[in-house]
Amino acid sequence: MKILVPLKRVADPDNANKVKVTAGKLDTTGMQWKPNPFDEYAVETALRLTENGASTKVRLGEVIVLTVGPKEAETQLRGALATGADRAIRIDATDDDLDGDVVARAIRAVVEKEKPDLILVGKQAVDGDSNQVGQLLAEYLGWPQATFAGTIKSEGDTALLVGREVDGGTLTLRVTLPAVVSVDLRIVAPTSVSSKHSPTHTYADGVRFAALMAIMAAKKKPMVEFKLSELVSDAAAKIAYTTHELPPPRKAGIKVKDVAELVDKLRNEARVV
Amino acid sequence: MSHTLVIAELHEGKVRRSTLSAVTFARGISQPFDILVMGQGAASAAAGVVAFGAQKILVADDVSLANYICERFAPTVAAIGKGYKVIVATASSFGKDLAPRVAAKLSAGYAADLSAVRVEGDKLVYRRPVFAGNAYASCSITTPIHVVTVRQSEFGAAEPSGGASATETVAVQPADAAAARVEFLSLESTKSERPDLGEARVIVSGGRALKEQFAQVLDPLASLLGAAVGASRAACDAGYAAPELQVGQTGRIVAPNLYVAVGISGAIQHLAGMKGSKVIVAINKDPEAPIFQVADYGLVTDLFQAVPALVKGLA
Numbered sequence: 001m002k003i004l005v006p007l008k009r010v011a012d013p014d015n016a017n018k019v020k021v022t023a024g025k026l027d028t029t030g031m032q033w034k035p036n037p038f039d040e041y042a043v044e045t046a047l048r049l050t051e052n053g054a055s056t057k058v059r060l061g062e063v064i065v066l067t068v069g070p071k072e073a074e075t076q077l078r079g080a081l082a083t084g085a086d087r088a089i090r091i092d093a094t095d096d097d098l099d100g101d102v103v104a105r106a107i108r109a110v111v112e113k114e115k116p117d118l119i120l121v122g123k124q125a126v127d128g129d130s131n132q133v134g135q136l137l138a139e140y141l142g143w144p145q146a147t148f149a150g151t152i153k154s155e156g157d158t159a160l161l162v163g164r165e166v167d168g169g170t171l172t173l174r175v176t177l178p179a180v181v182s183v184d185l186r187i188v189a190p191t192s193v194s195s196k197h198s199p200t201h202t203y204a205d206g207v208r209f210a211a212l213m214a215i216m217a218a219k220k221k222p223m224v225e226f227k228l229s230e231l232v233s234d235a236a237a238k239i240a241y242t243t244h245e246l247p248p249p250r251k252a253g254i255k256v257k258d259v260a261e262l263v264d265k266l267r268n269e270a271r272v273v
Numbered sequence: 274m275s276h277t278l279v280i281a282e283l284h285e286g287k288v289r290r291s292t293l294s295a296v297t298f299a300r301g302i303s304q305p306f307d308i309l310v311m312g313q314g315a316a317s318a319a320a321g322v323v324a325f326g327a328q329k330i331l332v333a334d335d336v337s338l339a340n341y342i343c344e345r346f347a348p349t350v351a352a353i354g355k356g357y358k359v360i361v362a363t364a365s366s367f368g369k370d371l372a373p374r375v376a377a378k379l380s381a382g383y384a385a386d387l388s389a390v391r392v393e394g395d396k397l398v399y400r401r402p403v404f405a406g407n408a409y410a411s412c413s414i415t416t417p418i419h420v421v422t423v424r425q426s427e428f429g430a431a432e433p434s435g436g437a438s439a440t441e442t443v444a445v446q447p448a449d450a451a452a453a454r455v456e457f458l459s460l461e462s463t464k465s466e467r468p469d470l471g472e473a474r475v476i477v478s479g480g481r482a483l484k485e486q487f488a489q490v491l492d493p494l495a496s497l498l499g500a501a502v503g504a505s506r507a508a509c510d511a512g513y514a515a516p517e518l519q520v521g522q523t524g525r526i527v528a529p530n531l532y533v534a535v536g537i538s539g540a541i542q543h544l545a546g547m548k549g550s551k552v553i554v555a556i557n558k559d560p561e562a563p564i565f566q567v568a569d570y571g572l573v574t575d576l577f578q579a580v581p582a583l584v585k586g587l588a
């Protein structure tokens with residue numbers, strides 16, 4: 001199975017240098033860049049789907065990682081190559097010029113060249129939290145979509161049983177490939193992904209780490225570059241971001257000394273019980 | 274011709290209450306709006322939304338729409354939606370799955386998860402959280418048609434305004450060719466007597482600390498308060514709570530009157546889903562846990578003693 005995984009680098013809001021707003025604009029200086037976690041899950045899913053239980057040497061398929069972004073984003077692509085992806089594609093673009101629609105149209109152009117059987121995207125990029133590239137791409141390609149996948153079972157690599165995490169529970173679809181699947185958090189649980197050729201062992205929870213040797217080897221794996229203008233004729237974004245602001249801080253609360261005081265506060269001060 | 278089209282979501286033959294958040298959005302921009310009720314049984318479900326001030330209720334009812342499949346719904350929504358300026362759905366898993374595909378069909382810009390909308394002259398300015406709610410962005414959509422989804426936590430459910438909107442049957446469009454490659458197999462949900470997380474006035478939410486005693490510890494408190502039960506990602510991942518109970522950036526976004534966080538550390542991804550709650554209570558044995566930075570009332574203690582004591586105290 002040939003799998004394409006679009007991967008975005010995001011500024012990590014979860015460390016010491018938090019998101020700042022300077023003069024009404026988002027300011028990422030000092031923030032660390034990392035792969036969007038959902039995209040790391042998508043890479044892990046792709047690796048599991050192409051795993052060969054009979055021989056760890058020969059993968060049953062190919063995993064291509066793709067980013068639309070600046071040169072620096074090659075660091076995150078190399079990271080994915082080190083964990084086992086076979087090759088990488090970067091479509092050169094400045095983050096600020098993109099929206100989900102431009103990204104989806106750029107990916108479509110690559111899909112037309114590469115003709116993958118499956119596209120695994122993240123459910124959402126955790127910077128913009130936009131949750132749309134997969135759905136837009138599916139429509140542009142005329143392919144089926146299965147969003148928010150918590151489980152995937154490959155049926156002979158021609159169809160997938162996808163357990164979608166929806167508000168009310170789990171919705172199971174059978175999609176015939178080629179298709180676009182967006183992955184949710186629990187796709188990297190030990191038994192979430194399987195195929196006829198899966199190894200017999202269960203996986204560790206989460207994504208695999210790259211061995212030092214693999215990091216060295218990844219430097220030699222192929223990485224090709226396209227210009228955005230080669231792939232999309234009209235790269236105008238459909239969303240225009242004007243200003244950013246920080247949320248108003250929540251007013252500081254108090255610590256209560258015991259359960260009795262908590263009960264009293266809830267009854268007589270907050271009046272919520 | 275109305276300005277805004279609200280996409281209703283059906284569940285077990287009725288319009289889901291979450292749809293009323295999209296109605297609140299439509300009313301908020303003070304323009305005439307219609308509601309599209311789509312699915313098998315839509316004709317009878319439509320009665321549930323006739324009293325909310327829509328110009329028209331459009332009904333697309335067909336056996337082929339018995340189960341929601343995006344590739345079957347999107348063509349009809351797009352065909353009807355092309356006559357409107359704004360197409361809006363609530364940001365439920367249904368809305369988030371369907372709306373972008375509709376936007377792509379209409380070459381329209383799509384803005385997800387709106388927390389507010391403002392009318393500036395003849396422009397609509399949308400506000401949406403980014404970076405797990407650590408910042409808010411203002412944006413506009415540059416295409417003639419806008420497609421948006423709105424947050425239930427910020428757009429409360431509309432109240433009926435009386436009257437009865439006219440109902441009109443609309444044609445169901447043929448499914449996308451891709452629909453032939455999608456088969457609905459099942460929808461499994463844990464039946465619960467408790468209110469839905471999106472609508473609950475009180476939520477009792479548990480984290481990894483509860484371990485296998487998740488339900489045993491939290492159920493009595495939730496029952497006493499008539500609350501919905503929520504959970505952190507760690508609790509869901511570990512199997513202590515069902516995945517659909519997850520609150521957070523990638524789970525449900527909630528804003529109840531009272532949110533009780535029990536044994537939850539308060540990672541930013543969790544806070545993103547609940548910090549809009551009116552009153553937050555945190556019970557955690559670690560005084561440095563970040564949850565205390567957003568809690569109105571923090572109790573530093575062992576939850577296994579505190580929760581049963583709280584149940585006694587409130588009973």
Ligand SMILES: Cc1cc2nc3c(=O)[nH]c(=O)nc-3n(C[C@H](O)[C@H](O)[C@H](O)COP(=O)(O)OP(=O)(O)OC[C@H]3O[C@@H](n4cnc5c(N)ncnc54)[C@H](O)[C@@H]3O)c2cc1C
Binds near residue numbers: 481524535541542574
């Ligand atoms: C892409 C991404 C998306 C995510 N989305 C979400 C999301 O939507 N929702 C979400 O919740 N998380 C999400 N997370 C995970 C998040 O980062 C945290 O890992 C998670 O919220 C931690 O859950 P927790 O607080 O239950 O567990 P922990 O962080 O392990 O905290 C347990 C807490 O319990 C306390 N405790 C332990 N024993 C006791 C006791 N006996 N009495 C009282 N207190 C006790 C501890 O002091 C600790 O603070 C996401 C992460 C990523 C990377």
Ligand SMILES: Nc1ncnc2c1ncn2[C@@H]1O[C@H](COP(=O)(O)O)[C@@H](O)[C@H]1O
Binds near residue numbers: 123124
């Ligand atoms: N610039 C990008 N380059 C590559 N993939 C992207 C990019 N932006 C988004 N994606 C993919 O689309 C998914 C959803 O992103 P979004 O719709 O922006 O929330 C991400 O998880 C990625 O898989």
